[in-house]
Amino acid sequence: MKLLLDFFPIVLFFVAFKIWGIYVATAAAIVATIAQIAWLRYSQGKVEPMQWLSLGIIVVFGGATILAHDETFIKWKPTVLYWLMGGALAAGLLFFRKNLLKSLMGAQLVLPDAAWRTLNWSWVTFFAVMGVLNLWVAFNFDTDTWVNFKLFGGMGLMAVFVVAQALYLGRYMKDAKEAGAGEP
Known part of the structure; x- marks a missing residue:
């Protein structure tokens, strides 16, 4: 349901x-996002900072x-969001010495600091790459192609990336299971 x-x-x-x-679609996206946030606030009592962003x-x-x-403005929207999210993760490590992913997911995953x-x-x-790719598609192809890329290309690349992350994390999951197996 969350997905x-x-x-x-x-x-x-x-x-x-x-x-x-594009203009009706943009208005629909605004209304849908407001409804999404309202539903999350109502059903869960809170909204995550990235959702507010x-x-x-x-x-x-x-x-x-x-x-x-x-339509130039809406074409920039995914890039700005990607770069802000990536920038927040980078700033957390570089300026605050805090791994924001570990802060968010540390309760669900036990990983060595190097893996985090x-x-x-x-x-x-x-x-960073997704932001550049979005701009390249947005300004080198027609709007219809960009919208198709935004849904299918963006989600497809995200799915491939998440699978790659899962494969990377899989080696640490085995170590965690083996470490837990030796305990009474």
């Missing part, structure tokens, strides 16, 4: 774009797209 809720705004954006065009970015860039009647650093920097790199 469906997470992808609801982008899927709605895609469908609305195919039927009514995503809401702010869609409202600002989507609003600018609609007000200026210029590798995981963190791989996400920083992934977000």
Whole structure:
């Protein structure tokens, strides 16, 4: 259910774009994201900081797209979000000596610090590359191609990356199971 809720705004954006065009799709994405945040607040009592950030970015860039009647703003939105997320992960390590991924996921995963650093920097790199890739597609292809890439290419690359991360983490899961097996 959470996965469906997470992808609801982008899927709605895609469908609305195919039927009514970029401006209606942008408005639909704004409304869907507001509804998503409201539902999370109502059902869980809290909203994660990255979800608030995503809401702010869609409202600002989507609003600018609609007000200026210029699709350039909405095309920048994924890149800004990717770069802010990657920048937050990098800043956490570089300036605050805090691995934000470990802070978020440390209760679910037991990993050596070197693995957490590798995981963190791989996400920083992934977000940086995705931001550049989004801009390349957005400004070298037509809007229809960009929207298709945003849904299928972006989600596909994210799925491949997550699988690669799981494979990387798999070696540490075996070590954790073996360490736990020796205990009474």
